[in-house]
Amino acid sequence: MGLAGWHCDLSSWPYLLCAQDSTQAPPAGRTPQGSCLAMPGSTPEAPGSHRRGLTDRAGGGVKRLGPRWPLSPWPHQAQWGMGKQPGMSAPNAWLSPGSLSLQVWEGRWRVIPHDVLPDWLKDNDFLLHGHRPPMPSFRACFRSIFHLHTETGNIWTHLLGFLFFLVLGIGYMISPSINYVAPIQERIVFGTFFLGAILCLCFSWLFHTVYCHSERVSRTFSKLDYSGITLLIVGSFVPWLYYSFYCSPQPQLIYLIIVCVLGITAITVSQWDHFATPQYRAVRAGVFLGLGLSGLVPTLHFMLAEGLVQAVPAGQMGWLLLMALLYILGAALYAARVPERFFPGKCDIWFHSHQIFHVLVVAGASVHLHGVSQLQAFRSSLGGACTESTVL
Numbered sequence: 110m111g112l113a114g115w116h117c118d119l120s121s122w123p124y125l126l127c128a129q130d131s132t133q134a135p136p137a138g139r140t141p142q143g144s145c146l147a148m149p150g151s152t153p154e155a156p157g158s159h160r161r162g163l164t165d166r167a168g169g170g171v172k173r174l175g176p177r178w179p180l181s182p183w184p185h186q187a188q189w190g191m192g193k194q195p196g197m198s199a200p201n202a203w204l205s206p207g208s209l210s211l212q213v214w215e216g217r218w219r220v221i222p223h224d225v226l227p228d229w230l231k232d233n234d235f236l237l238h239g240h241r242p243p244m245p246s247f248r249a250c251f252r253s254i255f256h257l258h259t260e261t262g263n264i265w266t267h268l269l270g271f272l273f274f275l276v277l278g279i280g281y282m283i284s285p286s287i288n289y290v291a292p293i294q295e296r297i298v299f300g301t302f303f304l305g306a307i308l309c310l311c312f313s314w315l316f317h318t319v320y321c322h323s324e325r326v327s328r329t330f331s332k333l334d335y336s337g338i339t340l341l342i343v344g345s346f347v348p349w350l351y352y353s354f355y356c357s358p359q360p361q362l363i364y365l366i367i368v369c370v371l372g373i374t375a376i377t378v379s380q381w382d383h384f385a386t387p388q389y390r391a392v393r394a395g396v397f398l399g400l401g402l403s404g405l406v407p408t409l410h411f412m413l414a415e416g417l418v419q420a421v422p423a424g425q426m427g428w429l430l431l432m433a434l435l436y437i438l439g440a441a442l443y444a445a446r447v448p449e450r451f452f453p454g455k456c457d458i459w460f461h462s463h464q465i466f467h468v469l470v471v472a473g474a475s476v477h478l479h480g481v482s483q484l485q486a487f488r489s490s491l492g493g494a495c496t497e498s499t500v501l
């Protein structure tokens with residue numbers, strides 16, 4: 110399969126802001142100049158004139174002044190970012206809930222190039238354009254869901270996945286008890302899987318939505334996002350171990366304890382501030398891949414105990430293998446940043462590695478659910494009986 114000639118960008122998407130004078134960071138203490146990040150009709154201001162403009166805005170001159178502040182990325186970082194810089198009171202007042210200025214701000218932001226992003230928003234330098242500027246307003250962040258930018262695909266892939274598993278999970282929980290051999294136990298087992306999937310996908314779309322709010326919010330939600338991945342992996346182990354070692358409670362319990370301990374360790378590691386930085390991309394992929402691959406031990410145990418011929422159909426190994434391949438492919442693309450590595454600037458909005466990774470996570474979780482549902486059907490067909498002839 111060749112990559113030559115493959116195009117994945119929108120050839121004429123209108124959101125790109127280009128500006129010769131806005132692609133270079135301004136000197137320390139200075140604000141960027143130029144018309145690229147300003148709205149049409151506004152005129153360049155002299156260095157350090159934001160304060161003057163702010164005073165005028167506070168007086169209600171929205172149209173006259175234009176949203177120069179919101180469209181420029183640096184003032185957010187330098188003066189709004191954490192709300193701790195000198196002179197913050199005025200911008201905060203300007204962005205007070207319900208103010209006209211805030212509404213203007215929310216509706217008028219434009220995407221910006223990677224070069225002008227503050228460091229805490231720089232994640233993937235193969236995505237050259239189409240980034241949201243820092244937007245210290247949750248309302249603006251959530252409204253950006255309906256705009257085209259580098260995170261649009263990331264948000265929607267997991268928002269839709271979240272709704273999908275939420276509806277399925279409710280369906281499983283309220284299905285008649287006659288479908289289960291041990292209704293309470295099995296609902297808990299499936300409920301653990303659905304809880305892991307729902308939390309993972311929910312934390313993920315929330316993270317990608319508020320990622321541009323501020324450094325502090327981005328850091329907090331990235332930890333939730335990574336914890337969610339661990340919850341999905343651990344939640345996936347639970348029904349699989351329950352049904353695979355249905356008649357062997359001792360190894361079943363040991364494996365469940367081990368995966369919980371590994372999961373707690375992964376969540377603890379992901380609380381480390383540097384874990385979310387671009388330099389640790391491969392480490393992140395490795396931690397979650399390692400957690401998932403720890404399932405090789407119980408898989409080999411199952412195959413040795415049952416024999417390959419019986420284990421493959423009885424253990425739904427085909428579905429398990431497909432799930433593993435989807436997750437591994439997703440993690441590999443994510444770590445290597447393929448395909449955007451080969452087409453810098455061409456996959457800014459659609460088909461970049463993080464989006465593909467998101468789709469593969471939803472696909473992998475769906476395949477896993479199908480596999481464990483088949484295992485459950487197999488146990489139900491035996492009436493939950495454990496005899497000499499039954500598998501583990």
Ligand SMILES: [Zn+2]
Pocket residue numbers: 263313317463467
């Ligand atoms: Zn993500």
